[in-house]
Amino acid sequence: MTEKISYTELYQKLFHYYGPQGWWPAASDFQMLISAILVQRTNWKNVELALANLGKDAAAERLIQMEEAVLAEKIRPSGFYRMKAKKIKAWLHWFQKYDFQVERIQSVDQAVLRKELLAIHGIGEETADAMMLYAFDKAGFIADNYAMRLFHRIGYQLPKTYHALKIEVENFFPHDLKMHQEFHALIVEHGKQYCKKTPLCENCPLLSFCWTGEKKERNLLS
Ligand code: SF4
Known part of the structure; x- marks a missing residue:
């Protein structure tokens, strides 16, 4: 053996x-963060289609203003799009507490941050850990x-x-x-x-x- x-x-x-x-394969930290939700139960190709549909709307300030149903329609290629729109909205409200500033979140204690992420609707361990690792600079497996x-x-x-x-x-x-x-x-x-x-x-x-x-x-x- x-x-x-x-x-x-x-x-x-x-x-x-x-x-x-050189991961994560996204154009910005924000795209990385929403793609961590979009990629749930689908492949990366479908995430890219959803991101392309969002176009210049793929920014926190714009998405938080957008009707959930409109967001769902735009991310339809990623599958489970109504559920994912709800999750993205919930996550955006959490992100807003930090003024949509990734840098502010990076200074939060790792255990505290993970707990906060896991408390958001639709954010499970894998999604939280991907966000922590690739956007919030927290080492973890x-x-x-x-x-x-x-x-x-x-x-x-x-x-x-x-x-x-x-x-x-x-x-x-x-x-x-x-x-x-x-x-x-x-x-x-x-x-x-x-x-x-x-x-x-x-x-x-x-x-x-x-x-x-x-x-x-x-x-x-x-
Ligand atoms: S790592 Fe996977 S592909 Fe490689 S030898 Fe083992 S089982 Fe086969």
Whole structure:
């Protein structure tokens, strides 16, 4: 059986293979923040269509004035658009408390900020952690489905819940903003290129460190 590599070694191997990802793929902090809601249960292409529909209205001061039904229509390509319009409105009212200033939020204590975000309608742990990591400069791990799938296949003994996995990785990974930003982006990239629903193990750069990949190889040889 392959020896389990550390999270930091995994990060280094992915970084070496894919290079810097420079996430989040949005034109501004504000676009990053609303796209973290728009991307819930859909893919990035649909988020881009919704952002294109919003055009110059993709600004906090304009969106907070906009009728919820009008907003919903504009973000229709992202799916679940009525629900998402409600969530964006709720989030905007929270953002307004900080005068729509990302910099003001960046100075809020990390635990306090996470609690505030999680108290907003429609903001779950993954969305809150993405906002914290890519707009509010708070280092932390996003324990999303890509990470769960990859870690499980590599052979890590995983905690069952989102929060427990997040804490587990954070305990063993440097508390470094840039590294966490890259780690999440690299895991997603790897999940799209190789560790898909049906994994493409044969040429995977993690093959020699991965329990699932090794098992598949052995079965092929026997
Ligand atoms: S070897 Fe296969 S299962 Fe393992 S990380 Fe690569 S693609 Fe995923």
